[in-house]
Amino acid sequence: ETGVTQSPTHLIKTRGQQVTLRCSSQSGHNTVSWYQQALGQGPQFIFQYYREEENGRGNFPPRFSGLQFPNYSSELNVNALELDDSALYLCASSREAGAYGYTFGSGTRLTVV
Amino acid sequence: DAKTTQPTSMDCAEGRAANLPCNHSTISGNEYVYWYRQIHSQGPQYIIHGLKNNETNEMASLIITEDRKSSTLILPHATLRDTAVYYCIAVNTGTASKLTFGTGTRLQVTL
Numbered sequence: 001e002t003g004v005t006q007s008p009t010h011l012i013k014t015r016g017q018q019v020t021l022r023c024s025s026q027s028g029h030n031t032v033s034w035y036q037q038a039l040g041q042g043p044q045f046i047f048q049y050y051r052e053e054e055n056g057r058g059n060f061p062p063r064f065s066g067l068q069f070p071n072y073s074s075e076l077n078v079n080a081l082e083l084d085d086s087a088l089y090l091c092a093s094s095r096e097a098g099a100y101g102y103t104f105g106s107g108t109r110l111t112v113v
Numbered sequence: 114d115a116k117t118t119q120p121t122s123m124d125c126a127e128g129r130a131a132n133l134p135c136n137h138s139t140i141s142g143n144e145y146v147y148w149y150r151q152i153h154s155q156g157p158q159y160i161i162h163g164l165k166n167n168e169t170n171e172m173a174s175l176i177i178t179e180d181r182k183s184s185t186l187i188l189p190h191a192t193l194r195d196t197a198v199y200y201c202i203a204v205n206t207g208t209a210s211k212l213t214f215g216t217g218t219r220l221q222v223t224l
Contacts, residue, residue: 004156033211042200042214043157056211090156092212101147102212104156 002027004093004105012111013081021076021108023091031055031097032074034066035090037107043090049074050097078110086112114213115140115203122219125195131188133218135201138182144205146177147212148186150197157200157214160186191222 005024013019025032031050035043045058049068063079072093078085088109092102118136125131137146145164149157161168161175163184168175174187188195200217 035212035214042198042216043212045211045213048211058211092156101159101162102157103159106154106156 004091004103006089006091006105006108008108009106010109010111012113015081015083015112017081018077018079019081019110021078021089021091021110023074023076023093023105025072025074025091025093026103029093029095029103030072031094032068032072033092033094033102034074034076035092036060036085037088037090039087046076048097055097081112083112086110114205114211115144116213117201117203117215119199119201119215119218121216122221124221124223125188125191127192127222127224128190131191131195131220131222133186133188133199133201133220134183135186136183137201137203140181140203141205144203146175146181146184147202147204148173148175148199149202149212149214150195150199151217152194152197160199162204191220193222193224196220196222 033048034046037043047057048055052068065077068074088107090107092104094102147162148160151157163175177184198217
C-alpha cells in the first residue's frame with residue numbers, strides 16, 4: 001500500500017502571497033488532517049476533512065482553508081502569508097475520522113520571507 | 114482531549130530498554146493513549162496505542178496503570194535509530210479525533 005505523499009517538499013514564498021500545499025492520502029483512507037509544526041514545537045491541528053467535508057478545525061484564522069477531493073486527496077491553502085506561517089506542514093490520513101490511527105506524510109517545509 | 118505531561122528529554126544507552134513515562138491524570142474513559150515518534154525532519158510515526166490493557170507490538174510495549182492516569186512506553190532494546198521525539202497523546206476516537214501534540218520527550222540513544 002502507498003503511504004501519504006505531500007508536495008512540494010520545500011517552498012519559499014513572499015509575505016502577502018498565497019500558497020497551495022497538496023496531499024495524497026494512503027490507499028483506503030477517507031480522512032485527511034493538516035498540522036502546522038513550528039520549529040521546536042509539536043504539530044498543531046489545523047483542520048480535518050472526512051468524506052470531502054470539513055470535520056473539525058483548530059485555532060487557525062480563515063485564511064487557512066482546505067479541500068478534499070473525491071479520491072480523498074487534499075489541499076491546504078493559505079492566503080496573505082505572514083512570516084509566522086513559516087513552518088513544516090504535515091498531512092495525516094486515516095480511516096473513518098481517525099478511529100484507527102493516522103499515517104503522516106513527510107511534510108512540506110514552507111519559508112515565508 | 115486530556116492533557117498529557119512528559120519529561121522534556123531522556124538518555125538511553127544502546128541495547129538497553131528505554132522507558133518513557135507519560136502522565137494523563139485527567140484522561141476520560143473513552144480516550145485512548147497513543148504514542149507517536151518523530152525522527153528529525155520526518156512526519157510523526159505511529160508506534161502503539163491502548164485503552165486499559167497493556168499492549169505489545171513489534172516496535173514497543175505500552176504499560177497503562179490500572180487507574181489509567183499514567184503510562185509507560187517501553188522500547189526493549191534501544192538502537193541509535195530510535196533517537197527521536199516521542200509524543201504521548203490522549204485521543205477520543207469517537208469524535209473528530211484530532212491529535213493534540215505536546216512538546217514530547219526527546220530521547221537520545223547513545224553508544
